[in-house]
Amino acid sequence: WFFVCLMVETLFFMQVVAENMLGDKKVTVVFVLGGPGSGKGTQCSNIVEHFGFTHLSAGDLLRAEIKSGSENGTMIENMIKEGKIVPSEVTIKLLQQAMIKNENDKFLIDGFPRNEENRAAFENVTKISPAFVLFFNCSEEEMERRLLGRNEGRVDDNIETIRKRFKVFVESSLPVIEYYDAKDKVKKIDAAKPIPEVFEDVKAIFAPYAKVIV
Ligand SMILES: *[C@@H]1O[C@H](CO)[C@@H](O)[C@H](O)[C@H]1NC(C)=O
Ligand SMILES: *[C@@H]1O[C@H](CO)[C@@H](O)[C@H](O)[C@H]1NC(C)=O
């Protein structure tokens, strides 16, 4: 009996370990979700600096692919121009390649999964389940105030397009948050607070991942 139990346990352990493998690389992944203007970009920089994570922005990877002028890049560019959603496999492939190339094993994946289909495809393809999901919860009034005040020269930052982006975020991303919430994997942050206070909350969450300083 003892040996049977031991074997079952070993098999189970192997499965758990194998879950987050990329090729033969074991990784820790945190999904970062939040609406436009929720301040997640700023906090991602803080997490990178203080906790040694590598920041992977799905949007940046797609833009880099477009810039590279590859066949896929042209396809992505056209899809975005036509307002279509880039197929999950494309973004997943870029994320996977970035994680394999980078020697770090701790990644913040920012702005992905954007919807339930993204999430299911990511888990199907990579077999990676996130350690947790960091959700920057912010009221639309506050995000709108920030986006309008920021005015980074983005021509599309008028009220109407901002509200459209909120709507898309709520409709597509909330189901993802609910999915992980049911698995007790969502760490929710009150992102309407001032940046330094938000970072205090972030620090408490990432404390177990602190870089060991020798
Ligand atoms: C283009 O995208 C497809 C589907 O995501 C992928 O299989 C292929 O490897 C990509 N090509 C390049 C050159 O990255
Ligand atoms: C993921 O895998 C499950 C089970 O194999 C399948 O039912 C589902 O359609 C897949 N979803 C995606 C988005 O690939």
Ligand SMILES: *[C@@H]1O[C@H](CO)[C@@H](O)[C@H](O)[C@H]1NC(C)=O
């Ligand atoms: C975000 O926070 C507000 C109030 O702080 C709360 O009512 C709302 O349910 C939260 N949203 C989510 C998706 O948890």
